Every structure is written in C-alpha cells, then in structure tokens.
Amino acid sequence: MNSREKIQAVIDEMGKVVVGQERLINRLLVGLFTGGHVLLEGVPGLAKTLTINTLAKILDLHFQRIQFTPDLLPSDLVGTMIYNPLKNEFEVKKGPIFAQIILADEINRAPAKVQSALLEAMAEKQVTIGETTYPLDKPFLVLATQNPVEQEGTFPLPEAQVDRFMMKVFLNYLDKEQELEVMRKMSNMDFKYEPKSILSLKDIQAIRKEINxxxxxxxxxxxxxxxxxxxxxxxxxxxxxxxxxxxxxxxxxxxxxxxxxxxxxxxxxxxxxxxxxxxxxxxxxxxxxxxxxxxxxxxxxxxxxxxxxxxxxxxxxxx
CATH class of the missing domain: 1.10.8.80 (Magnesium chelatase subunit I, C-Terminal domain)
Structure with missing residues (x-):
C-alpha cells in the first residue's frame, strides 16, 4: 500500500471501533503528521479516550495514558532519582512521559507544577530530572482531554501551555443514527475488537516528507x-x-x-x-x-x- 492507502486503512480500522467521530479522527491525524499537540474538549461519553486509545493501537509507537489528578506530582510524570543500595548511588527512574504518544486524560485536573513539567516536554521535547536533561523519543505527541462541564477541582491551563497545542477541538454529541449504532455495538457484551497495527514510525516519517x-x-x-x-x-x-x-x-x-x-x-x-x-x-x-x-x-x-x-x-x- 502507498501512504494514502495506509491512511485510509487507518481511518477504516478506527471506524470499526469508534462511531461518528470522523472529524476528531481527521484532527488527530493532522496532529500526528505535523507533530502538533491536540487538546480535545467535550462532555463525558463522546469517545475522546477511546478514539485516542484506538489510534495508539493502530500506530506502531510507544503509548502511555496518564490520568491527571489534583494530587499528581511532577515526579509522577517525568520520573525521579532513586537510591540503589547495591551500587551505593542514585539512579534515574523515568516516568510515563517517556513515550511517543501521551494521552493526558483530564489535563486540567493537575496543579501548576505538573503543568510546568508537561510544558517543558511539549515545548522542548525534553524533560529535566535532577540536574540532567533527557531528550524524548520522536515523534512526541501529547493528546490531551478536558471536560468543560465539571470545573470543581480543576486548574486553568496557563496561556503559554495552551498556545503549545496546535489545535483545540470541540466535540459535540452524535446524531440519532450514530448514537443508535453506538448503543447497538456497545450493548453487545461480547463485542471486542483489537485494531490492527498499520502505521509504523517509518511510514509516519515518509508521510511527513510528502506533506512537506x-x-x-x-x-x-x-x-x-x-x-x-x-x-x-x-x-x-x-x-x-x-x-x-x-x-x-x-x-x-x-x-x-x-x-x-x-x-x-x-x-x-x-x-x-x-x-x-x-x-x-x-x-x-x-x-x-x-x-x-x-x-x-x-x-x-x-x-x-x-x-x-x-x-x-x-x-x-x-x-
């Protein structure tokens, strides 16, 4: 398959799991092929997390989901130094940020220090642990979600961080036929589909070159x-x-x-x-x-x- 055929295969494969979110899938592909971070905003139940999880399975890339909470610490995100008594020295334990695709779920629930650590990763493609700076793998893409309804226990994102997102995508409810399809599919307790891996890092690099x-x-x-x-x-x-x-x-x-x-x-x-x-x-x-x-x-x-x-x-x- 050529690059465009592989992209269509990705869209078709995602359609087997996710219903009625063609625009969302399109925007995620825009972010993937440009290296631009994407912020998704919509009420619960619109398949934000499911869509990102499905895309990650289709891509042959290292994926990590991070659930942002008010008690999250920067070390929970980037990692920390731990003492090894056998070697009598400190070693670096890398955090979940060391992945190629990050799902930052409910990103606005994390406090300012965590947002600051994430901003360094988004802006510089690197993180600092102790006195050492570590580069992140390429591509590095943050796909974040936030809920516009429930504001209790949330922290507004700093403007500098918001500007680092290439796009902010607002999601709306599905139409009646789409929701009917979702209901029928998800009401089947035996429904389980594991998406096939289609795009590799080499494919993404080739597509980026063509887009350029x-x-x-x-x-x-x-x-x-x-x-x-x-x-x-x-x-x-x-x-x-x-x-x-x-x-x-x-x-x-x-x-x-x-x-x-x-x-x-x-x-x-x-x-x-x-x-x-x-x-x-x-x-x-x-x-x-x-x-x-x-x-x-x-x-x-x-x-x-x-x-x-x-x-x-x-x-x-x-x-």
Missing part, C-alpha cells in the same frame, strides 16, 4: 497572515465590535500551525497544493484557543468560535 512537499501559493500564505492579524487588530479590518471582544489575538505560532494544518488537509484530499478551503476548514481549530476574550465578550455570551467565523467572512483573499 505540498505547495502553498504566496497569495494563500499572505491570507493566513491576514487572518492572524485580524485577531490582533480587528478594527483595521472593519471589525469594530470584535475589537471590543478581543483582549489578545493569536500568537505567531498560530500562522505556522495553520500553514501546516492546511497542507495536511490538502494531502488527505489527494492534492499536492493548498486551496483556500483547506485554510478555512482548519482556522477554527487552530485559532479558537489562542484568542483571549474580554469581560465584555463573556457578558454578551460571545465565543471565540463566533469571532473566528466573523473574521473568516470578513477577510478577503487578495489575489
């Missing part, structure tokens, strides 16, 4: 820049009301991630060039967590996604 060769015109590169600047200076684009709603716009990291995400969308569609639709499709997921709203926006029940849609409809492509 996807072309994007200067017109569309400048369109991405205009979208980012519209979040920082909305009044310059005639968005006077949005100027009152946005406290801080997207960081420079957003333009990089939007460019990469658009290339993956083009690749998955079988093209070797980016279209405006690829950029527009990925803009909400790449930007929604990078726009910091004012109190006025919260008072008016305005969300970042609403602002992004207004920006997309207002910013033109200058050919």
């Amino acid at each position: 060769e996807i072309t994007i015109s200067e017109t569309l590169e400048r369109y991405i820049i205009e979208l980012i600047f519209a979040t920082r200076n909305p009044a310059d684009y005639g968005l006077t009301k949005e100027a009152d709603y946005i406290q801080f716009g997207a960081s420079p990291r957003a333009s990089i991630h939007l460019n990469l995400a658009a290339k993956v969308m083009a690749y998955l569609a079988g093209r070797d060039y980016v279209l405006p639709e690829d950029i527009k499709e990925m803009t909400p997921d790449v930007l929604n967590h990078r726009i910091i709203l004012t109190y006025e926006a919260e008072a008016d029940n305005i969300t970042s996604l609403q602002i992004i849609q207004t920006i997309l409809s207002s910013v033109a492509i200058n050919r």
Whole structure:
C-alpha cells in the first residue's frame, strides 16, 4: 500500500471501533503528521479516550495514558532519582512521559507544577530530572482531554501551555443514527475488537516528507497572515465590535500551525497544493484557543468560535 492507502486503512480500522467521530479522527491525524499537540474538549461519553486509545493501537509507537489528578506530582510524570543500595548511588527512574504518544486524560485536573513539567516536554521535547536533561523519543505527541462541564477541582491551563497545542477541538454529541449504532455495538457484551497495527514510525516519517512537499501559493500564505492579524487588530479590518471582544489575538505560532494544518488537509484530499478551503476548514481549530476574550465578550455570551467565523467572512483573499 502507498501512504494514502495506509491512511485510509487507518481511518477504516478506527471506524470499526469508534462511531461518528470522523472529524476528531481527521484532527488527530493532522496532529500526528505535523507533530502538533491536540487538546480535545467535550462532555463525558463522546469517545475522546477511546478514539485516542484506538489510534495508539493502530500506530506502531510507544503509548502511555496518564490520568491527571489534583494530587499528581511532577515526579509522577517525568520520573525521579532513586537510591540503589547495591551500587551505593542514585539512579534515574523515568516516568510515563517517556513515550511517543501521551494521552493526558483530564489535563486540567493537575496543579501548576505538573503543568510546568508537561510544558517543558511539549515545548522542548525534553524533560529535566535532577540536574540532567533527557531528550524524548520522536515523534512526541501529547493528546490531551478536558471536560468543560465539571470545573470543581480543576486548574486553568496557563496561556503559554495552551498556545503549545496546535489545535483545540470541540466535540459535540452524535446524531440519532450514530448514537443508535453506538448503543447497538456497545450493548453487545461480547463485542471486542483489537485494531490492527498499520502505521509504523517509518511510514509516519515518509508521510511527513510528502506533506512537506505540498505547495502553498504566496497569495494563500499572505491570507493566513491576514487572518492572524485580524485577531490582533480587528478594527483595521472593519471589525469594530470584535475589537471590543478581543483582549489578545493569536500568537505567531498560530500562522505556522495553520500553514501546516492546511497542507495536511490538502494531502488527505489527494492534492499536492493548498486551496483556500483547506485554510478555512482548519482556522477554527487552530485559532479558537489562542484568542483571549474580554469581560465584555463573556457578558454578551460571545465565543471565540463566533469571532473566528466573523473574521473568516470578513477577510478577503487578495489575489
């Protein structure tokens, strides 16, 4: 099989376990092929953890699930120094962060020190234990989940860490037919399917190389820049009301991630060039967590996604 056939095989294999989450699977593949971390937000029961677990089984990579809790310590994440009485010396015991795919379940339940340790891993692809810094295996990908409903015992993620996520993906309920299929499948107590391993590290590296060769015109590169600047200076684009709603716009990291995400969308569609639709499709997921709203926006029940849609409809492509 060629690379695109293997990707379709991955999607088909995941569909045997996960129902109705095609968009989620697509975004996880975007993160995988670009090395971008992904934050998933949705109410319980939407198969966030199941989807990530299934993807990990399909990939021939080292996977670790870490359940974040308020009493979690940095050493529980990265590891610690332990004393070996036989050798009369301290040895390093590496933590679960030393994997290639990390499922950070309910990431917002961990305190600030744990978030700081995770930030180093996400940003630098390394961790520090004692006085020594250890590089992490490649690829290193954090797929995190959080529950927007239950806020008791949670800690807001630092803005610097939130910005390290390539995308924040909001999940909605399934439609009636999809939920009916889930009910029928999961009500069968004998149902058990072990996904086959399809993509190896070598396959992922080959796919990344192909994606790197996807072309994007200067017109569309400048369109991405205009979208980012519209979040920082909305009044310059005639968005006077949005100027009152946005406290801080997207960081420079957003333009990089939007460019990469658009290339993956083009690749998955079988093209070797980016279209405006690829950029527009990925803009909400790449930007929604990078726009910091004012109190006025919260008072008016305005969300970042609403602002992004207004920006997309207002910013033109200058050919």
